Amino acid sequence: MIKKVLIANRGEIALRIVRACNELGIKTLCVYSEADEQSLHVQLADEAICIGPPPSHLSYLKADRIIAAAEIANVDAIHPGYGFLAENADFAEQCENCKIKFIGPSSDAIVNFGDKARAREMAVKAKVPVIPGSEGIVDNEKDALAVAKKIGFPVIIKAVAGGGGKGMRVAHNAVAFTKEYSSARNEAEKAFGNGAVYIEKFLEAPRHIEIQILGDQHGNVIHLGERDCSVQRRHQKVIEEAPSPFISAETRKKMGRDAVKLAKSVNYEGAGTIEFLMDEKQNYYFIEMNTRIQVEHGVTEEITGVDLVKEQLLIASGQKLSYEQKDIKITRHAIECRVCAEDPSRNFAPCPGEITLYYSPGGHGVRIDSHVYSGYTIPPHYDSMIAKVMTFGKTRELALDRMDRALGEYLIRGIKTNIPFSRAIIRDPYFREGKATTKFIEEFINRVPKDIYT
Incomplete structure (x- = not known):
């Protein structure tokens, strides 16, 4: 069993990992930047080491400093959380070379x-x-345009190393394609150091459905149902729920089987998410796999009763999965809203600063994952998400009603947040009917008066 873990992340996910380790009797070492000295995960860890100045490229993205901290503190494993180095193959390989277990799949x-x-x-x-x-990368404009015409417009140009919506452009005709192809490559080069792109048919208003999987070191893989992540703004998820209000039990089984089949084909180890786009007829298409724990993993935990972070730690320790596929039962519905320090009245501009008052909602059927508190100062250097509100109940309607109630109870003073925006969505009749696609936010903003959510 792993005895000591370095947590190479910050914020709520770092705190989530600390808590899972504590319950398993695993010692924790948190690394942190100078901006995060007062964060809860630093205060609650067994040990903490500062690894650099606030900017992430000088701290949380410094693989050599993280490895050095791991060796100094004599840890057995490193948990990367999500973001930062979580899907960096070079970092995973460095861990492997240093005989430190990387909690995730192989490099x-x-x-x-x-x-x-x-x-x-x-x-x-x-x-x-x-x-x-396209069959792989398309590295020149002429060939790319030929592929686009063969597929048929509209098409989407996607960076092979993409994430967070960067390096993605939609072209509705040949004239627009030339400009968008160049823009996608330039943005991808700046964001990821890799300007390679490929091309796919663009689905106008699909649903974004993802399947959570777990695989161990013994060849066992299971899925834990789906999450519907269709409510997005600029390719960033805003609200997630499980199970999807749209798909049938038969489609759910087929998607689960396909996700397991893909994971088994590469001997996948750890937690991962197979992501699909789905059309109005429930035809689904693989788009990518995230080789890490997801921000929205708590939604799956609340509908299945499986602690995904603990499973990650047990899998990394060499244990077999604690569950077989037949053990996974979806017993209720869960919704998650991401609470972000941003101002909806200013086009959702980030809103760092001191939280002068913080009170989180409670009561039956409510879960809050957060690292902030009254007096905490949100630094300007990182993602704006400061909390996740999850509600659950026997029915989707009950989970939605609880979310409406919970968001109404939340008190955060000193900064602006997107809570009014999320609450307006939860109350929206179209969303409550389960009709939201990836176009929902764009349409919602165009039809709803701004004063409702600012």
Whole structure:
């Protein structure tokens, strides 16, 4: 069993990992930047080491400093959380070379799935449905345009190393394609140091459905149902729920089987998410795999009763999965809203600063994952998410009603947040009917008066 873990992350996910380790009797070492000295995960860890100044490229992205801290503190393993180095194959390989267990898949698996074109090829080989598109990278404009015309407009140009919506452009015709192709490559080069792109047919208003999987070191893989992540703004998820209000039990089984099949084809180890786009007829298409724990993992935990972070730690310790597929039962509905320090009245601009008052909602059916508190200062250097509100109940309607109530109870003073925006969505009749697609936010903002959510 792993005895000591370095947590190479910050914020609520770092605190979530600390708590899971504490329950398993595992010692924790948190690394932190100068900006995060007062964060809860630093205060609650067994040990903490500062690894640099506030900017992430000088601290949380400094693999050599993290490895050095791990060796100084004599840890057995490193948990990367999500973001930062969580899907960095070089970092995973450094851990492997230093005989430190990387809590996640092998560096080879990260390389294969981190390259979206290669991931697509693996899905095709595993006979998992994919969206019509180019066969691998298209590295010049002429060939790219020919592929786009063959597929048929509209198409989406996607960076192979993409994430968070960067390096993605939609072209509705040949004239627009030339401009968007160049823009996607330039943005990808700046964001990831890799300007390679591939092309897919663009689905106008799909649903974004993802399947949570777990795999151990003994060849066992299970899925834990789906999450519907269709409510997005600029390719960033805003609200997640499980199970999806749209798909049938039969489709759920098929998607789960395909996700497991793909994971088994590469001997996948750890937690991962197979992501699909789905059309109005419940046809689904693989788009990518995230080789890490997801922000929204708590939604799956609340509908299945499985502690995904603990499972990660047990899997990394060499244990077999605690569950078989037949053990996974979806017993209720869960919704998650991300609470972000941003101002909806100023086009959702980040809103760092001191939280002068913080009170989080409670009561039956409510879970809050957060690292902030009254007097905490949100630094300007990182993602704006400061908390996740999850509510659950026997029915979707009950989970939604609880979310409305919980968001109404939340008190955060000193900064602006997106809570009014999320509450307006939860109350929206179209959303409550389960009709939201990835176009929902864009349409919602256009039809709802701004004063409702600012």
